[in-house]
Amino acid sequence: MRFAANYFRNLTLGVAAALWLAGAAQAAEVHVMISGGLSAAYNALVPEFEKTTGNKVVTAYGPSMGTTVNAIPVRLGRGEPADVLILVGYALDDLIKQGKAVAGSRVDLVNSKIGVAVKAGSPKPDISSADALKRALLAAKSVAYSDSASGVYVSTEMFDKLGIAAEMKDKAKKIPATPVAEIVAKGEAELGLQQISELKPVHGVDIVGPLPDSLQKITVFSAGIATGSKEPEAGKALIKFLASPAARGTIINSGLEPIEGGAK
Known part of the structure; x- marks a missing residue:
């Protein structure tokens, strides 16, 4: 009887160990590179995926x-x-053209609007129209914008549309890598322009609002599989999760607009 009991006990432990090892073998380590626009929602969602x-x-x-x-x-x-x-959709397309991302793997996840922020407690300027935003920018002593998609638009298109490119040349500054809101929170810039989803997570700033519709530039953030990925199926599962209805509430709360059926 003792032999039988030990036999079945060892068999049970062996099966349990085999199941655990099988599960461990199936678990993957997924390496992700992500830009700032989707980071807040992503950081909140990843633990659930894991x-x-x-x-x-x-x-x-x-x-x-x-x-x-x-x-x-x-x-x-x-x-x-x-x-x-x-990352930004057109930047992902560039990586696909360069052979660094898999063609056909792009999934558009969210639309992102550009907003304006001031240091917490500071007066909020009127930015409700193009003329109002123009006055606010001209009145500001300093303006900061990002080195990514929103900043490219602000510095190369929006200032021109407003007819103030010359006036902004010396007082508008591109901020590389660092979130623009951090510069505003420190008082190093009076106004900061960046995607709202990148402004929201930073303490010490107040968001004035989005750019007026006539000047707004929607940025699409997309996901794709990197060429040479060691875990493409697990990567696809993560992208599918981020695009699922389960992620929608978190994405909206972060200041973004989910895109349904975003596969390209």
Whole structure:
């Protein structure tokens, strides 16, 4: 009887160990490179994905474009591991053309609006129309904008549309890598312009509001699979989760608009 009991006990432990090892073998380590626009929602959602799937997510943050050390194209260029790339849609398209992301893997996740922020407690200027925003920008002693998609638009298109490119040349400053809101919170810029989802997580600023509709520039943030991914299926599962109805509330609370059926 003792032999039988020990036999079945050992058999049970063996089966349990085999099941645990099988589960461990199936668990994946998913490497993600992500730009700032979606980071707040992503950071809130990843723990649920890890809990549900057993996979571990390892994240590297950086701008969608540019030449700073943390920029996603620069990270890829020096061979950092990546399974999933989450960044501005047209920047992902560039990576696909360069062979650094898998063609056909792009999924559009969210639309992101540009907003204006001031230091917490400071008067909020009127930005309800193009003329009002123009007056606010001209009245500000200093303006900060990002080195990513929103900043490219602000500095190369919006100032021109408002007819104030010359006036903004000396007092508007591009902020590489660092969130614009941090510069505003420190009092180093009176007004800060960046995606609302990137302004919201920073303490010490008040968001005045989005740019007026006539000047607004919607940025699409997309996800794709990196070429050479070691865990493409786990990467696809993460993208599917971020695009699912379960993620919708968190995405909206972060200041973004989910895109339904965003596969390209």
